[in-house]
Amino acid sequence: MRAHVPRFPALVAVLAAISLLSGCGGAPAAPEPTPAAEAGGAFPVTIPHAFGGTTVPAKPQRVVALGLNDLAVAQTVGAPVVGATRNVADSGPVLPYLDPLPPEVLAIDPNAPLSPEQIAAFAPDLILAVSAFQVTDRATYDRLSTIAPTVVAAEGLYSASMQDDARQVGRALGEEQRVDELIAAADARIAAVGDAADARIAAVGDELPGLAGRTYLYGQARGEILPMVVGEQNQSTAFMRSLGLAVPESFASAPASDALAPGTVGISYEEVGRLSEADLLLMTFAGEGDRATFEGDELVQRVRAVQQGTYVPLTLDQAVALQAPNVVSAGWLVDQLRPALEKVAATG
Numbered sequence: 001m002r003a004h005v006p007r008f009p010a011l012v013a014v015l016a017a018i019s020l021l022s023g024c025g026g027a028p029a030a031p032e033p034t035p036a037a038e039a040g041g042a043f044p045v046t047i048p049h050a051f052g053g054t055t056v057p058a059k060p061q062r063v064v065a066l067g068l069n070d071l072a073v074a075q076t077v078g079a080p081v082v083g084a085t086r087n088v089a090d091s092g093p094v095l096p097y098l099d100p101l102p103p104e105v106l107a108i109d110p111n112a113p114l115s116p117e118q119i120a121a122f123a124p125d126l127i128l129a130v131s132a133f134q135v136t137d138r139a140t141y142d143r144l145s146t147i148a149p150t151v152v153a154a155e156g157l158y159s160a161s162m163q164d165d166a167r168q169v170g171r172a173l174g175e176e177q178r179v180d181e182l183i184a185a186a187d188a189r190i191a192a193v194g195d196a197a198d199a200r201i202a203a204v205g206d207e208l209p210g211l212a213g214r215t216y217l218y219g220q221a222r223g224e225i226l227p228m229v230v231g232e233q234n235q236s237t238a239f240m241r242s243l244g245l246a247v248p249e250s251f252a253s254a255p256a257s258d259a260l261a262p263g264t265v266g267i268s269y270e271e272v273g274r275l276s277e278a279d280l281l282l283m284t285f286a287g288e289g290d291r292a293t294f295e296g297d298e299l300v301q302r303v304r305a306v307q308q309g310t311y312v313p314l315t316l317d318q319a320v321a322l323q324a325p326n327v328v329s330a331g332w333l334v335d336q337l338r339p340a341l342e343k344v345a346a347t348g
Contacts, residue, residue: 042174043056043057043058043059043174044056044057044058045171045172045174047151047168047171047172048154049151049152049153049154049168050152050153050154050155050156051138051141051152054145054149054150054151054172055149056126056149056151056172056174057149058125059173059174060079060080060124060125060126060172060173060174061080061125062080062082062122062123062124062125062126063079063080063081063082063083063124063125063126063127063128063173064081064082064083064084064108064119064122064124064126064127064128064148065081065083065084065085065128066084066085066108066114066119066127066128066129066132066134066135067085067128067129067130067131067132067133068085068087068095068131068320068324068326069130069131069162069165069166069169069324069326069329070128070129070130070131070132070169071084071085071095071098071128072095072097072098072326072327072328072329073165073166073169073170073179073182073326073327073328074128074169074173075098075099075101076098076182076328077170077173077175077178077179077182078175078178079173079175081101081105082105082122082123082124083105083107083108083119083122083124084101084105084106084107084108085106085108085109085110085132086106086107086108086109086110087106087317088109088110088111088316089315089316089317089320090315090316090317091315091316091317093106094106095317095329096317096332097321097328097329097331097332098328110134114134114135114140116143116144116146116147119144119147120147124147124148125148125149126148126149126150126151126172126173127144127147127148127149127150127151128151128169128172129141129144129150129151129152130151130152130153130165130168130169131153131157131158131165131324131326132152132157133157135150135152136156136157149172151168151169151171151172153165153168154168158235158324159233161235161238162235162239162325162326162327162330163183163327165326166179166182166183166326166327167179167180167183182327182328183327209345210344210345210346210347211243211244211245211341211344211345212244213244213246214244214245214246214279214280214344214345215245215246215247215248215277215278215279215280216240216245216246216247216278216279216280216281216282216344217230217247217248217251217275217277217278217280217281217282218236218240218282218283218322218323219264219282219283219284220283220284220285220286220290221283221284221285221286221290221291221293221294222286222287222290223286223287223290224268224269225266225267225268226266226267226268226269226272226294227264227265227266228251228264228265228266228267229263229264229323230247230251230252230254230263230264230265231263231264232252233263234263235323235324235325236322236323236324236325239322239325239330239333243334243341245279245280245344248277248278250274250277251265251274251277269297269299269300270299272297272299272300272303273299273302273303275300275303275304275305276302276303276304276305278304278305279304279305279310279344279347280305280310280312280340280341280344281303281305281306281310281311281312282312282314282322282337283311283312283313283314284313284314284316284318284319284323285313291313295313308343308347309340309343310340310343310344310347311340312337312340318333318336318337321333321336
């Protein structure tokens with residue numbers, strides 16, 4: 001039996017939560033947006049979300065961002081972020097595609113239980129939790145709402161496109177126009193396919209037309225099991241689809257394993273030859289020894305992508321950016337994947 005010791009509980013939790021694509025069950029019907037929200041930037045404004053709605057009385061001056069994507073959008077539009085979740089990857093605590101923030105701002109540890117007391121100490125007037133995997137239940141939302149107006153995802157964690165998640169953040173900040181400009185600039189050169197998020201993605205389509213019709217697989221080595229993310233509505237699937245890449249048909253049409261989250265298909269090491277169906281193979285790793293185990297496996301070494309040089313062992317930053325892309329990280333991620341994408345496009 002292969003050992004499985006998670007190194008980064010937060011990443012494992014994020015990957016599991018995203019794969020679930022679960023809404024928040026039992027949530028009340030969300031209210032309609034207030035006219036002020038539709039006007040853009042006017043307050044008070046009510047933002048509908050999975051637990052009903054939150055009214056933000058005035059333009060926020062002290063923002064706490066609990067999700068990495070919340071932070072990315074808020075920081076990019078110049079919101080006054082006073083507290084945020086720090087990056088737990090080796091490149092941390094600052095996300096590699098954002099400008100630095102002081103340590104006293106990036107003070108929330110995603111590997112620790114969420115502390116209402118710590119959040120209250122920031123004296124926020126807005127808490128952003130649209131992409132926060134720690135805030136998916138009503139009880140946690142209610143606790144945070146006693147500290148400051150709290151805005152979560154419209155329907156469920158990672159169940160919307162990255163553009164719509166960005167708009168949810170923009171409404172709460174009173175920065176709808178700036179967020180729309182960010183999205184518009186990103187989408188300007190994107191063909192009407194998938195949910196692409198950055199103009200550089202369109203450039204990939206123009207520069208690497210050989211990607212069209214190629215296949216990919218994205219998964220995680222997790223002990224004895226290799227869960228492959230194949231759900232059509234998963235954000236990573238939509239992102240890769242925007243590049244012209246599709247999940248191989250045998251994976252896309254396979255029923256998800258009962259032991260795994262919806263949207264994933266689990267295979268064993270004995271079945272690893274199936275990975276050769278993909279032109280591009282992207283893998284992340286749940287535990288300390290999982291990468292060595294995966295890459296040392298004799299059958300893995302025979303996989304077509306491994307032999308052709310189109311296998312990419314993702315860093316933690318890359319894995320999170322792919323599994324939960326946002327409109328700020330998307331271009332950075334394309335740049336990170338470009339060498340492998342070029343090989344895929346050039347392979348006959």
